[in-house]
Amino acid sequence: xxxxxxxxxxxxxxxxxxxxxxxxxxxxxxxxxxxxxxxxxxxxxxxxxxxxxxxxxxxxxxxxxxxxxxxxxxxxxxxxxxxxxxxxxxxxxxxxxxxxxxxxxxxxxxxxxxxxxxxxxxxxxxxxxxxxxxxxxxxxxxxxxxxxxxxxxxxxxxxxxxxxxxxxxxxxxxxxxxxxxxxxxxxxxxxxxxxxxxxxxxxxxxxxxxxxxxxxxxxxxxxxxxxxxxxxxxxxxxxxxxxxxxxxxxxxxxxxxxxxxxxxxxxxxxxxxxxxxxxxxxxxxxxxxxxxxxxxxxxxxxxxxxxxxxxxxxxxxxxxxxxxxxxxxxxxxxxxxxxxxxxxxxxxxxxxxxxxxxxxxxxxxxxxxxxxxxxxxxxxxxxxxxxxxxxxxxxxxxxxxxxxxxxxxxxxxxxxxxxxxxxxxxxx
Ligand SMILES: [Zn+2]
Numbered sequence: 001x002x003x004x005x006x007x008x009x010x011x012x013x014x015x016x017x018x019x020x021x022x023x024x025x026x027x028x029x030x031x032x033x034x035x036x037x038x039x040x041x042x043x044x045x046x047x048x049x050x051x052x053x054x055x056x057x058x059x060x061x062x063x064x065x066x067x068x069x070x071x072x073x074x075x076x077x078x079x080x081x082x083x084x085x086x087x088x089x090x091x092x093x094x095x096x097x098x099x100x101x102x103x104x105x106x107x108x109x110x111x112x113x114x115x116x117x118x119x120x121x122x123x124x125x126x127x128x129x130x131x132x133x134x135x136x137x138x139x140x141x142x143x144x145x146x147x148x149x150x151x152x153x154x155x156x157x158x159x160x161x162x163x164x165x166x167x168x169x170x171x172x173x174x175x176x177x178x179x180x181x182x183x184x185x186x187x188x189x190x191x192x193x194x195x196x197x198x199x200x201x202x203x204x205x206x207x208x209x210x211x212x213x214x215x216x217x218x219x220x221x222x223x224x225x226x227x228x229x230x231x232x233x234x235x236x237x238x239x240x241x242x243x244x245x246x247x248x249x250x251x252x253x254x255x256x257x258x259x260x261x262x263x264x265x266x267x268x269x270x271x272x273x274x275x276x277x278x279x280x281x282x283x284x285x286x287x288x289x290x291x292x293x294x295x296x297x298x299x300x301x302x303x304x305x306x307x308x309x310x311x312x313x314x315x316x317x318x319x320x321x322x323x324x325x326x327x328x329x330x331x332x333x334x335x336x337x338x339x340x341x342x343x344x345x346x347x348x349x350x351x352x353x354x355x356x357x358x359x360x361x362x363x364x365x366x367x368x369x370x371x372x373x374x375x376x377x378x379x380x381x382x383x384x385x386x387x388x389x390x391x392x393x394x395x396x397x398x399x400x401x402x403x404x405x406x407x408x409x410x411x412x413x414x415x416x417x418x419x420x421x422x423x424x425x426x427x428x
Pocket of ligand 1 (some may be wrong): 217263281283284285361362
């Protein structure tokens with residue numbers, strides 16, 4: 001009986017994945033496809049002009065280039081005087097491409113000068129009638145891509161080997177930073193990613209966008225992540241799982257990026273110096289070199305930034321009515337009492353002020369006015385998705401989740417297969 005179920009299930013899955021793929025590309029929808037890429041560039045119809053294309057050479061000046069192309073001197077002067085904020089003629093750089101659009105008649109008088117600041121941005125100087133100077137952006141095309149892999153050694157190798165930009169690895173690690181310990185990946189952990197690459201005028205690669213969605217199977221446990229704007233007012237995009245749980249935790253695991261846990265929260269700690277008497281340690285110590293930035297582990301308001309006794313220089317932050325955190329032995333603080341800080345903001349630097357044997361930050365975690373062990377606490381989730389948004393969220397992720405589920409893993413080349421290939425090749 002079980003077998004039958006297995007077969008039916010497989011068929012259903014295949015059915016879903018074989019359907020013609022509908023790619024949801026929200027960014028692409030916003031871009032108008034009406035522009036004819038061949039004739040209209042930078043917003044001008046190139047058929048109306050005689051087009052001269054070049055790059056800025058050593059010794060070129062904007063004024064001379066324009067005089068050579070029959071622009072009257074007063075107009076050139078206007079630009080360097082009135083439009084310096086938009087286009088500083090003294091700052092044209094050697095090697096930058098530019099275009100001059102001239103009249104098609106025998107006078108060949110420059111009408112428009114287009115300077116390309118970078119692959120996406122450009123500046124237009126329009127000499128027709130009264131002079132106009134403005135900035136523009138080229139059309140960027142977003143191409144959706146899928147990538148999947150099975151971990152053999154580490155994550156970046158699994159992605160880079162497929163010719164994918166490093167930023168994708170970095171983004172994937174960030175999305176799951178609170179749920180997966182990437183230093184403890186297992187062989188056979190699997191992942192699938194949907195992301196977008198940017199191309200200028202359909203051809204020039206210009207990097208990737210934040211991930212659209214991802215799937216990670218760690219220790220056999222599947223995890224989904226979908227990017228979604230949970231707070232349109234703050235323009236904040238977060239990653240949520242298939243049940244709309246925010247993947248970001250309200251608290252970072254530790255207040256330094258690369259610190260070594262040197263002493264845990266321990267109520268029964270005995271110290272030889274005090275005759276083996278119990279001296280509870282209610283903080284968690286992270287050793288790090290002097291000057292290492294100390295980060296606020298969550299959003300909150302600074303309630304103390306001062307120096308006192310054994311604590312040395314310290315900062316205390318109130319996050320909400322339940323939680324506060326405190327950071328001791330700082331070299332210096334970087335925040336003032338009353339200041340609002342965001343998660344990850346640098347609030348000070350590791351030092352040795354107060355009672356300490358070496359450079360470290362003593363991190364104290366308060367829950368309902370009692371100090372608890374942050375490494376044992378089930379840390380609260382970040383802002384959940386608003387109830388009103390949940391139906392939209394589920395409708396939005398449905399096709400994306402199906403798309404993720406249908407991505408196949410790359411086939412492994414087993415040693416047996418290699419032998420067979422070699423045999424076929426006759427090169428045993
Ligand atoms: Zn401590």
